[in-house]
Amino acid sequence: MYKTGDTVLHPTAGVCTVKEIKSENFAGLGKKDFYVLAPVYDSRQVIHSPVDSEKITLKKVLEKDEIISLIRSVDVNKSLWVDGDAARKDAFKKVLKGGDRHEIINLIITICEKQKSLEKIGKKLHLADERVLGEAQKIIHQEFAYALNIETSKISQFIMKELELC
Template identity: 40%
Template sequence: MFQVNDTVMYGSSGVCRISEICAKKFGGSEVLYYVLKPVYDENSTIYCPVDSPKLKIRQLLSVNEIYRLIQEMPDAQTEWIDNEQQRKEKFSKIVKEGDHRELIKLIRALYFNREEKHRSGKKFYLSDERIMKEAETILHEEFAHVLNIKLEEVVPFIMGELQKQEEARCAQPE
């Protein structure tokens, strides 16, 4: 069980601080709730049942886990789904589940598809843009909070780490 003042990830709501744990009565039974305050949306409050089997609350990644994810990024690939509806369903499920590796694969697939469409003069689907932004927000908020950097510094940080990784790979003798 999490404690008051713990900082956690809550589904696609992002990084939240547990402001209190309280009991609320609904339909004659008392249920224990985490009261969550999203770190990047101070005006919101989320009530999350403590004992829900569908609970989408988890500990934040560690700094080392983030560095490991960044190292794996160049190899992260997912199969593109041509059917827009099937793609939307699959990608929405990935965002909802919040698995970091899957989110990275999704962002990468959408990024390369957007670039390809741009080069060929075609429009990027609005639904794909929305899903990509949602996935990026989830990752960026957690990375920023854990690494103690600003949200707008996350992409340059990742790019810098990937650049260092590439330089180290090129410097190794064959």
């Protein structure tokens, strides 16, 4: 269980600070304990997340050395691309929901590579793939930027440098 002041990674809201923990009767679920989360990169938003939720799992934000180790262990040759829009959407959603940072980084690399190959022939990614890329980048970029104390806009370049892809 996290405590007030902890910084956590929420699967959709990104990096958040636990502002408080309180018991409430939310959405007719009976009295339950909830984390009141303040997203670090969106000060207008407040998230209530059940402490005991199995669907929404909060994670500890990685430390700098953990991030470097994670990036260096990514298999850049592993493609997660799936032909067929519906199957690809399901596969990509599963990666995002799973929250495995290795897989999310592979997902970003996969979609970026596909985007480059499509641009070479004058085509664009499907809008659904662009959305998934945006979600995946938000998850990784926010956490890494927070832990490394650099701007989110510089994370892609940082990752590419660590992977020796540029």
